Amino acid sequence: MATMEDVARLAGVSISTVSHVVNETRSVAPGTRERVIAAIEKTGYTGNVIARSLVTGGTKSIGVAMSLLANPHLAQLIHAIEAEATAAGYTVLLGDTLDHADGERAAVRKLQARRVDGMLLTPAPGDTTTLEQLARTNVPAVLVDRVSHKVKLDQVGPENIQSTSTLVSHLAAAGHRRIGFISGVEWMGASEERTLGYRLGLGRAGLRWDSNLVAGGGATHEDGVLALRRLLTVPERPTAVITGNGAMTAGAYREARAHGLEIGKEFAIVGHDEVDWADLVDPGITTMAHPVDEIGRTAVRLLLARLADPDTPPETVLLAPELVHRGSCGCR
Amino acid sequence: MATMEDVARLAGVSISTVSHVVNETRSVAPGTRERVIAAIEKTGYTGNVIARSLVTGGTKSIGVAMSLLANPHLAQLIHAIEAEATAAGYTVLLGDTLDHADGERAAVRKLQARRVDGMLLTPAPGDTTTLEQLARTNVPAVLVDRVSHKVKLDQVGPENIQSTSTLVSHLAAAGHRRIGFISGVEWMGASEERTLGYRLGLGRAGLRWDSNLVAGGGATHEDGVLALRRLLTVPERPTAVITGNGAMTAGAYREARAHGLEIGKEFAIVGHDEVDWADLVDPGITTMAHPVDEIGRTAVRLLLARLADPDTPPETVLLAPELVHRGSCGCR
DNA sequence: CTCCTCTCAGCAAACGCTTGCGTGACCCTA
DNA sequence: TAGGGTCACGCAAGCGTTTGCTGAGAGGAG
Numbered sequence: 001m002a003t004m005e006d007v008a009r010l011a012g013v014s015i016s017t018v019s020h021v022v023n024e025t026r027s028v029a030p031g032t033r034e035r036v037i038a039a040i041e042k043t044g045y046t047g048n049v050i051a052r053s054l055v056t057g058g059t060k061s062i063g064v065a066m067s068l069l070a071n072p073h074l075a076q077l078i079h080a081i082e083a084e085a086t087a088a089g090y091t092v093l094l095g096d097t098l099d100h101a102d103g104e105r106a107a108v109r110k111l112q113a114r115r116v117d118g119m120l121l122t123p124a125p126g127d128t129t130t131l132e133q134l135a136r137t138n139v140p141a142v143l144v145d146r147v148s149h150k151v152k153l154d155q156v157g158p159e160n161i162q163s164t165s166t167l168v169s170h171l172a173a174a175g176h177r178r179i180g181f182i183s184g185v186e187w188m189g190a191s192e193e194r195t196l197g198y199r200l201g202l203g204r205a206g207l208r209w210d211s212n213l214v215a216g217g218g219a220t221h222e223d224g225v226l227a228l229r230r231l232l233t234v235p236e237r238p239t240a241v242i243t244g245n246g247a248m249t250a251g252a253y254r255e256a257r258a259h260g261l262e263i264g265k266e267f268a269i270v271g272h273d274e275v276d277w278a279d280l281v282d283p284g285i286t287t288m289a290h291p292v293d294e295i296g297r298t299a300v301r302l303l304l305a306r307l308a309d310p311d312t313p314p315e316t317v318l319l320a321p322e323l324v325h326r327g328s329c330g331c332r
Numbered sequence: 333m334a335t336m337e338d339v340a341r342l343a344g345v346s347i348s349t350v351s352h353v354v355n356e357t358r359s360v361a362p363g364t365r366e367r368v369i370a371a372i373e374k375t376g377y378t379g380n381v382i383a384r385s386l387v388t389g390g391t392k393s394i395g396v397a398m399s400l401l402a403n404p405h406l407a408q409l410i411h412a413i414e415a416e417a418t419a420a421g422y423t424v425l426l427g428d429t430l431d432h433a434d435g436e437r438a439a440v441r442k443l444q445a446r447r448v449d450g451m452l453l454t455p456a457p458g459d460t461t462t463l464e465q466l467a468r469t470n471v472p473a474v475l476v477d478r479v480s481h482k483v484k485l486d487q488v489g490p491e492n493i494q495s496t497s498t499l500v501s502h503l504a505a506a507g508h509r510r511i512g513f514i515s516g517v518e519w520m521g522a523s524e525e526r527t528l529g530y531r532l533g534l535g536r537a538g539l540r541w542d543s544n545l546v547a548g549g550g551a552t553h554e555d556g557v558l559a560l561r562r563l564l565t566v567p568e569r570p571t572a573v574i575t576g577n578g579a580m581t582a583g584a585y586r587e588a589r590a591h592g593l594e595i596g597k598e599f600a601i602v603g604h605d606e607v608d609w610a611d612l613v614d615p616g617i618t619t620m621a622h623p624v625d626e627i628g629r630t631a632v633r634l635l636l637a638r639l640a641d642p643d644t645p646p647e648t649v650l651l652a653p654e655l656v657h658r659g660s661c662g663c664r
Numbered sequence: 665c666t667c668c669t670c671t672c673a674g675c676a677a678a679c680g681c682t683t684g685c686g687t688g689a690c691c692c693t694a
Numbered sequence: 695t696a697g698g699g700t701c702a703c704g705c706a707a708g709c710g711t712t713t714g715c716t717g718a719g720a721g722g723a724g
Contacts, residue, residue, distance in 0.1 A: 046444070047445065048447070049447060050386050050391065050447055051386055053382045054382050054383055054386050059382065061425075068410055068411035068414055069407065069408070069411050074406070074410075075400060075401065075403070075406040075407050078400055078426070079400035079428065082400055082426050082427075082428045083428065086428070091425055091426070091427075091442065091446055092425065093423055093424065093426075094410070094414050094423070094424040094425075094426060095414075096411065096414045096415065096418070109378070111423075112378065113379060113380075113381055114381050114393075114423055115381060115382055137333075221611075250609070250612045253612070254612065257614065275609075276608075276609070277582070277607075277608075277609035277612060277613075279553075280553075280582045280586060281613060282586070282589065
């Protein structure tokens with residue numbers, strides 16, 4: 001592959017001149033410039049990012065460390081991230097956290113060894129040390145999706161409290177008085193927030209909190225099945241239920257059917273988290289769709305902003321999910 | 333960040349010795365070795381991949397160029413690729429082809445500029461030049477998912493002919509005589525192959541080919557709806573239908589319901605391509621599940637093999653999908 | 665005619681590593 | 695005791711860029 005030296009020789013100039021015309025980093029006489037450009041053309045010179053990185057210290061690349069399996073919106077998220085990064089001249093390197101602390105540590109290390117300029121990270125559950133290490137090595141990072149107020153880093157994620165509250169309001173407005181909640185796993189801040197939102201929504205609708213109406217602590221399809229099954233046994237059973245994530249929505253939906261409940265008529269289900277099949281079932285599932293694209297893009301923007309100016313205080317951006325209205329809420 | 337020089341100074345040895353203990357590239361006296369290791373520990377030295385790359389010429393990275401949006405199994409595929417690559421000490425760089433020729437060209441260029449050791453590529457429709465350019469610059473590449481016999485490169489993808497034939501056999505064995513086929517988009521080799529397999533299956537089952545029973549040329553949910561609608565208007569309408577891809581399966585499923593057909597009883601639907609909600613509807617959808625993980629892993633393996641030995645003839649690996657049996661085929 | 669100021673461009677020192685080549689030190693055999 | 699063979703390790707030349715410094719020449723002002 002052609003190097004700057006080849007170009008320089010062909011154009012009859014020094015290497016530094018070639019560098020300067022390539023980077024437009026100092027003025028070069030028009031004639032010279034043209035000779036260099038012609039030489040570049042002829043040699044097919046493309047530049048060596050590696051060598052450049054060695055001297056500049058930057059790599060124009062960002063690392064993305066998340067669970068490549070556990071995130072249901074991974075493709076969409078990655079797509080948004082890649083697009084935004086590419087637009088800014090950055091390349092995305094991948095690191096799989098495997099959704100646990102060890103994998104996360106390994107992924108972050110690997111990305112650091114690759115000298116990424118910055119990182120996007122969806123922290124694994126139970127992680128503590130990685131974030132510290134990240135801060136210590138001062139590789140700029142922004143947390144995606146799983147936001148925590150304990151951390152002094154840039155963060156982006158979905159807004160959970162108001163949006164869940166909205167879900168409650170929506171159901172209450174349709175006349176429901178007994179609204180169940182199937183919550184997510186305990187250790188996640190998002191779950192707590194959604195539970196809080198649920199409570200808040202109840203209050204706004206003038207309904208009483210009843211711990212019998214809250215089931216959960218899971219994340220899988222099966223968890224959703226079991227949770228709804230339990231909710232359906234309580235006295236004065238709920239006529240509507242809000243689920244904490246996509247998989248559990250599916251489970252609950254299925255279980256409701258299995259109980260012979262007519263979804264959208266006598267029983268309402270609304271979910272948190274958009275799922276791609278929400279439209280394919282009948283009735284379709286009303287959900288709070290997370291602004292996945294927007295989250296991805298914002299994450300990259302925050303990172304680039306930090307790269308540009310490392311000294312601004314960390315920012316936390318909460319993006320509001322949008323209520324996507326389908327049949328399962330039965331509000332017509 | 334700590335450099336080899338820092339380590340060397342601290343351990344009281346030369347840089348080259350540090351390099352040799354890090355890479356285990358020549359024997360070092362036990363005592364020295366330990367001092368070096370201690371120094372590495374103390375300095376937190378991690379190695380600089382950039383500098384190493386500059387001298388070795390390799391980057392220990394592979395580029396993945398595909399449409400980050402269009403591929404329904406992206407997450408799973410990327411996960412498999414990343415895992416296999418990481419196990420071999422490689423890092424994955426992403427390039428989005430946007431599923432068209434221009435994007436593809438840009439993605440490949442970008443990855444080449446990053447000096448990836450090799451590339452995994454899912455060619456965009458209508459592409460021609462990129463593949464040639466790829467061959468010319470001799471960056472090793474393997475084609476994923478969209479296999480073409482016109483190309484002399486390593487390739488991995490799903491087997492289409494036999495597997496579609498199997499689908500037909502399955503339906504025929506359940507007593508269906510009029511089996512429809514909703515084919516994919518024309519320009520894709522896979523569609524042709526599946527159509528061929530459909531025909532082959534008919535022959536094997538002793539059924540006649542009837543062009544009225546073939547609809548399609550699409551890829552979306554809507555295409556599936558329309559195709560099935562058309563099939564249901566033909567005289568002696570089909571009692572079963574095979575769909576060419578996941579989205580169209582959904583459309584067909586929905587349309588069948590809309591027509592009041594009882595899926596799994598009077599009407600059978602089987603799909604090509606696993607979809608993650610296949611289990612969530614009732615009856616579940618019987619599909620030919622593509623071995624996505626295996627495809628990803630094989631792709632990386634082929635690439636690494638080629639990196640190790642560039643002179644072996646290109647290999648094409650076709651991986652057989654697996655029939656995942658659920659209710660929609662009605663065969664009990 | 666001298667001195668200054670510009671413009672244009674080359675020189676060479678990094679950047680952090682790998683690796684071929686050398687050189688002591690030591691031990692063994694003849 | 696000399697010659698040969700091993701071991702352990704250091705030296706220094708790159709790898710392809712970027713960039714601070716320097717210098718030559720041209721033109722203008724005094």
